[in-house]
């Protein structure tokens with residue numbers, strides 16, 4: 001193994017990108033090997049990486065010293081090292097696994113460079129393309145026509161599955177959805193994301209109301225930590241219930257699966273601890289009759305990581321694709337195209353080139369320096385009602 005490269009350094013690139021709608025932050029991770037090759041990874045906190053500076057510091061101070069100097073023999077061995085060395089102090093949930101995810105993805109990218117194979121090929125490739133669903137905005141943001149115009153470019157690329165978001169004023173949201181539904185066409189499937197807004201009685205009322213729309217799932221109707229309430233909802237919900245973008249690894253997913261706290265599992269390789277950990281979660285779900293649809297809501301490396309995840313698990317047929325992030329992928333991404341032109345018949349092609357097939361433009365990172373959220377509520381569109389206060 002004398003020719004095996006080792007990890008020479010790990011660098012973090014926290015960035016903030018402003019769209020017309022909001023300012024959103026991202027954290028890219030670059031791992032450099034002793035032979036000069038680099039791998040890119042990314043951290044997602046379920047909505048970009050709002051506190052990218054904090055997690056970047058966690059990587060610099062805690063995880064990089066555990067990896068630098070180690071030979072690149074097995075990604076899983078290095079991922080295990082990061083987890084086992086910190087588990088009893090920093091824990092197994094939230095920012096520690098998020099930080100580990102960024103490094104793990106970069107290590108897979110690096111392993112792909114070293115072997116000349118794509119990440120999904122290294123894992124066992126099961127698909128060359130994966131269907132995407134359009135992950136749209138909050139219904140309160142405008143009339144049905146506004147939402148249809150945002151979705152139209154994707155519908156024109158053959159996308160036939162659409163997710164919309166409800167907020168505290170869910171009855172008026174459903175009025176908007178009632179107008180939007182016929183615009184989309186009868187062959188388009190609908191999903192609803194509730195972003196942890198409701199108490200159990202409201203979630204029950206909304207789930208019942210959604211039977212009118214034949215939705216494929218209602219996502220995060222209660223705060224994700226309220227597992228007992230979620231369990232009560234799932235037991236009698238007339239529509240499937242989805243959770244997973246705030247789940248951190250197999251133990252967490254298995255606990256929810258065993259208690260029947262979800263019908264659809266949504267792991268994210270950039271959140272849950274990495275591609276391998278998200279695969280373990282995905283592999284466990286079919287035994288419980290649970291569908292797996294990975295979460296995607298960050299920059300180009302996170303999208304690519306989840307695309308390779310989907311392309312290496314037979315049961316995954318669909319991933320999330322938020323069109324509001326198209327300018328982000330275009331600005332920061334290099335390598336394989338991930339934009340609208342890359343969607344054919346509603347499917348995104350899985351890169352075949354070495355590693356993720358997607359890199360990060362360091363110049364773009366320098367052009368978009370990180371801004372800490374300060375008093376702004378991270379992950380909330382400025383000027384919209386604060387949906388994190390729950391029922392009204």
Ligand SMILES: [Mg+2]
Pocket residue numbers: 193195219220245
């Ligand atoms: Mg969601």
